[in-house]
């Protein structure tokens with residue numbers, strides 16, 4: 001079984017991005033800038049935001065984090081976003097999800113300038129993805145990172161059956177639509193399963209490429225997987241484990257031990273899709289900078 005090493009690929013990709021950032025700095029005196037807004041004090045979100053800022057610095061990009069109180073009003077957040085939309089030094093804006101319940105996530109997504117929406121969540125970007133205008137949009141970082149992994153590991157996609165479990169706007173839907181595109185690196189037959197799907201194993205067992213984005217630890221078990229399938233695990237679930245120092249550990253949506261015995265290739269958790277999500281966020285931020293400065 002081939003372990004698809006997202007951690008390693010993300011390191012390679014970040015060093016490629018750094019070369020380009022250094023060239024831009026030398027030529028223009030400017031570097032790409034990413035601003036992350038975090039509302040409230042969710043500890044998991046704080047870890048992601050710190051990782052994003054650290055990766056930004058590794059590649060020579062400028063990073064700033066805006067922390068807002070959990071009680072922040074929707075209007076206060078929207079007004080901060082409008083300020084960043086107008087700031088020429090900000091090339092990427094990311095508002096960390098989930099948001100507190102008084103704030104409408106869709107209103108926030110709509111407020112971000114699509115040209116700075118490095119998450120790829122704005123309907124203009126998701127719509128362009130669905131319509132196949134990939135060069136003019138930002139692709140949601142997790143699906144984009146998975147595509148990058150499939151490409152770097154030379155995994156055949158054309159004509160193969162890709163089954164995506166999960167239909168969120170940030171992972172499942174863009175993932176399925178990406179694999180459906182008429183491109184050499186995609187061109188799959190696609191099935192999407194969700195919580196109302198009857199008999200999920202009957203679909204997952206047909207998958208040549210199985211992508212799990214559910215948010216339930218160990219949901220995909222060996223009996224649900226066709227021997228030789230490529231299995232991509234998006235899930236990030238923290239479970240109790242008294243044998244570890246912290247008392248918990250991260251697992252994916254796939255039962256790794258069971259499924260790795262019959263898959264041909266698989267992403268681990270941690271060290272698979274997660275680090276790629278961050279690398280693609282930086283790639284999108286660099287892309288935004290290059291578009292803004294006519295450097296393409």
Ligand SMILES: NC(=O)C1=CN([C@@H]2O[C@H](COP(=O)(O)OP(=O)(O)OC[C@H]3O[C@@H](n4cnc5c(N)ncnc54)[C@H](OP(=O)(O)O)[C@@H]3O)[C@@H](O)[C@H]2O)C=CC1
Nearest residue numbers: 142166167168171194195213214215234235236273274277
């Ligand atoms: N590695 C990374 O970079 C990232 C990881 N994640 C992780 O990926 C996972 C999914 O994230 P996200 O898409 O935001 O999650 P959401 O909770 O938004 O969506 C989960 C999807 O799974 C479906 N689902 C839930 N339970 C079942 C079930 N019993 N059977 C079938 N389908 C089910 C839901 O169906 P329905 O629509 O019917 O409710 C929904 O479509 C989470 O663990 C998250 O932490 C997320 C983003 C990035």
Ligand SMILES: Nc1nc(=O)c2c([nH]1)NC[C@@H]1CN(c3ccc(C(=O)N[C@@H](CCC(=O)O)C(=O)O)cc3)C=[N+]21
Nearest residue numbers: 047048094095096097098119236270271272274275277
């Ligand atoms: N606006 C917005 N954009 C996002 O992209 C976004 C978001 N909100 N909210 C939360 C989810 C989740 N997400 C992850 C990113 C990296 C890892 C990651 O790097 N994971 C490491 C482990 C990290 C750890 O140890 O906790 C790994 O899998 O190896 C995980 C999850 C981005 N998200």
Ligand SMILES: [Mg+2]
Nearest residue numbers: 097168169170
């Ligand atoms: Mg969600």
